[in-house]
Amino acid sequence: MGTQATLSRTITEDDILLFALVSGDHNPIHLDAEYAERSFFGKRIAHGFLIGSLISAVLGNALPGPGSIYLGQTLKFLAPIHIGDTVTVTVKVVALREEKRIVTLHTECTNQHGTLVISGEATVKYMREAEAA
Secondary structure, eight states: OOOEEEEEEEOOHHHHHHHHHHHOOOOHHHHOHHHHHTSTTSSOOOOHHHHHHHHHHHHHHTSSOTTOEEEEEEEEEOSOOOTTOEEEEEEEEEEEEGGGTEEEEEEEEEOTTOOEEEEEEEEEEOOOHHHHO
16 A cells, blocks of 8 residues: 555647547647637646546556556546646555455646646556566
C-alpha cells in the first residue's frame, strides 16, 4: 500500500491536434482560439480525456505496469489545462486484492502550479511478474 508512480508532460499544440484527430472531438474550445477567447476559460483548453489518458500511460508503463488492464476509472475535472502547461500525474495504491490480481489506485493530475486539475480512482487487473516477462 502507498506505492506510487508519476509522469510529467508539457501539453503542446500537437498533443491537442493529434488527440482531436484520434478521438474525433473537434470542439472549438480546444481548437479555435477566437471561439475560446469568448468562453469563460478565455483561451483554448486541452481535452479532459487527453489529460486523463496520461493516467493510462502511468498504469500501463509503470504501476502496475505492462499487461495491466483497466477495469474502471472515475474522473473529476476540476480545472482546465492550457497549451504549455505541465501536467504531473500521480497514481498511488490504496487497495490490493492479490488473490484476484486487482489493485485500486488514487489518481490525480496537477499543473505546474500544484493545482489539482483531475482527481479520481482506477481499478486495474495486473499480471504476475512471470506472465509479464
